[in-house]
Amino acid sequence: MQKNYNPLIGLIIDDDFAKKHDPPYPNPVFLSYETPLRISVILNYFERMNLFRNERIKKLSPRTIEEDILHLAHSQYHIDTIKRLTNFGGGILSEDVFIAPDTYSIAKKAVGGVIEAMVSVLENKVKQAFALVRPPGHHAFREEASGLCIFNNIATAIFYLREKEQYKKRIAIIDIDDHYGDGLARYFYEDPSVLYFSIHEFDFLEGDVGFISDIGAGDGRGTSINFPIPMYTTDEDFLAFFDVITPILNDFNPDLIVVPAGFDMYFADPVGNILLTSKSYYEFTKRLLQLAKQICDGKIVFSLEGGYNLIGLPICCYAIISALLDEKFSSHPYEELDFSGRSKIREITKIKKSLIKTLRPFWDSL
Ligand SMILES: [Zn+2]
DSSP states (O other), X not given: OOTTOOOOEEEEOOGGGGTSSOOOSOTTSGGGGSOTHHHHHHHHHHHHTTGGGSTTXXXXXXXXXXXXXXXXXXXXXXXXXXXXXXXXXXXXXXXXXXXXXXXXXXXXXXXXXHHHHHHHHHTTSSSEEEEXXXXXXXXXXXXXXXXXXXXXXXXXXXXXXXXXXXXXXXXXXXXXXXXXXXXXXXXXTTOTTEEEEEEEEOOSSSTTSSOTTOOOOGGGTTSEEEEEEOTTOBHHHHGGGHHHHHHHHHHHOOSEEEEEEOOTTBTTOSSOOOBBOHHHHHHHHHHHHHHHHHHXXXXXXXXXXXXXXXXXXXXXXXXXHHHHTTOOOOOOGGGOXXXXXXXXHHHHHHHHHHHHHHHGGGOTTO
C-alpha cells in the first residue's frame, strides 16, 4: 500500500434501516421483498465474519438532514405525498411502491446515509464507503416514487455536494443493479459532469428505456451509457463490460466513483434473471478499485439498491468489502452450481461492439 493512502473503509449503518419501513404484505408478494430483514441479515453476517473487529472498518452514522435537502432533487408535491401517506399510517402508493407508518423519516435517513458516505470519502475520513441504507433510490424521480424507491438517495446526495459543499468535480456512476436506474439516469441525462453507466438485464416486457442508443441529451450526449445484458448471463461473461467502461473512465477522469450496488443479478434472486454468484461482486470490486486507484485516488462510494435473496445478499456485500480490504474471498458452498454451457458471450460481444460503435464519436480512447 502506498504511503499516506487512507486505509479506512466506512460503513454507513443505522438500526432503523433494519427495523423500519416494514412491508405489511405476505412473502412472496413483490412488495414484501424490500424488507428490514435485508439489512439485519447483512449486519448479522458481518458480525459473524468479525468484520467490525477489522481495524480498517469504520462505522459511520447517516447525516441528519432536513426537508430542504430533499428539495434539491424532489418536488414539494412528491415530498408531501410521502409525508401525508406516512402520517395516514401508510398504504400502497402504486403497484410497486408501499408506504409504512414510518416511511418518511427512514427514507430521509437513507438520503442522509448516502450524503455521509460521499462527504466522508471526499473529506478523506475514509477512502471508500458503503451506505447500507434502504429503501433503495435509483428508480425514484423528481416527481414520483417508483420501483420500491421513495427518494433518489444518490441523486440527492450529488446535488447536496454541488449545492452545499461547492463540489463541482466530475462524478462517474457505475450502476450494477439488475434494473436500469431510470430515475437516476434522468437527473443527469443532460449533465456532462456526471457520467451514468448502467449494466442491466434487458427487460423485454418494459424494454422502452435503457437501450444502447439511449446516450443522453444536449451537453450530456455520450455520458449516459447502457450495457443491457441477456437473461441467464453468468459470472463467466459478466465482466466483459470493463472493455467499454475502462477506456471511458480513463477519458472522463472522474474525481469520485459512485456504485448503485444492487444485488438482484444474483442467481437466486427472486426478481432478477441473471446468474451471478458472489464471485462476480468480488471481481467487479477488485477491478473497479484498481481503476479507481489510477484515476481518482481510490475514492469509491457504494450505496445499496436492490437485491432480495436474503441468503445471497449478505455474502455479496461481504464480497465487496473483502475486495476493498484486499483480502481473499471464496464463494459460499451454496453457490457452487454448474452453469457451464450457459455462455452468453456471443450476445454480449455483439452488444459490446454495437455500444462501442455508438459511443466512439464521444470518447477518444474507444
Ligand atoms: Zn433492481
